[in-house]
């Protein structure tokens with residue numbers, strides 16, 4: 395195809411997809427049934443990991459719970475049993491340890507079966523200015539928040555590709571879209587998580603593997619305790635999210651096979667502002683400083 399035709403095709407298809415996205419704002423796709431799916435969640439022992447586990451159990455999915463915190467993980471399984479009468483399989487695993495991931499993944503395949511929905515949720519934050527952060531903690535952030543996703547995909551994606559069925563969910567952050575003062579290593583790890591999940595989604599499409607879906611989740615602060623003390627300058631526009639709300643949005647997005655989930659919606663505006671001012675580096679950074687993401691974070695760091 396010649397250059398002109400290809401350019402026209404790209405422009406036309408962009409228009410078609412934009413129109414489709416617009417229509418979907420008013421008529422969202424139907425939610426898929428996740429009953430009987432085998433869902434693996436990392437970081438299932440607390441926060442939104444626990445809430446998502448409970449929600450997927452309510453919807454009839456089989457749960458495989460991974461966490462480094464054995465007690466928290468068992469508590470999630472107990473809550474699932476108590477609330478939904480279902481058994482959840484618990485595994486104590488440090489998902490940043492590649493060999494441990496591969497070993498426990500093999501155990502899961504033997505004991506439960508192939509995972510069909512993988513939710514990379516485990517995450518940590520250093521909570522210090524970059525130059526004050528110990529090297530070991532910076533490395534750990536990268537290992538837990540992004541590198542672990544590589545090992546999880548390596549362990550569980552081949553079976554999804556073979557069946558052309560599955561769903562990969564990356565719990566990243568709005569800090570994976572916009573740099574934030576005081577969260578340098580966290581942002582770097584979340585930018586990596588977003589870039590990895592997006593690239594893998596494209597790799598799967600290019601392979602013709604259209605049955606394996608991807609959802610990339612980028613929330614602002616959630617009231618789980620991870621960012622205790624953070625507050626927001628404009629709570630109406632950029633509220634600190636309630637964990638139950640965030641969980642509901644994520645599970646809905648997975649069921650509707652939505653690729654990107656930014657929460658709250660004002661994150662979309664922040665991204666547009668950032669992109670608009672990116673032509674002028676100085677202004678872009680000054681403009682970004684005005685975003686309340688910045689002030690929320692400073693209040694967290696100065697606790």
Ligand SMILES: NC(=O)c1ccc[n+]([C@@H]2O[C@H](COP(=O)([O-])OP(=O)(O)OC[C@H]3O[C@@H](n4cnc5c(N)ncnc54)[C@H](O)[C@@H]3O)[C@@H](O)[C@H]2O)c1
Nearest residue numbers: 437439440441442462488489515516517567615616618620
């Ligand atoms: N809380 C927020 O404000 C917020 C905002 C945006 C994104 N996120 C992301 O959402 C995810 C969940 O966060 P949360 O708020 O529920 O935090 P949380 O601290 O309540 O939960 C994180 C869980 O991950 C587990 N974990 C940590 N390191 C692990 C490891 N190496 N291996 C296995 N498990 C490990 C912890 O034990 C914990 O149970 C994280 O990836 C976080 O970065 C959180």
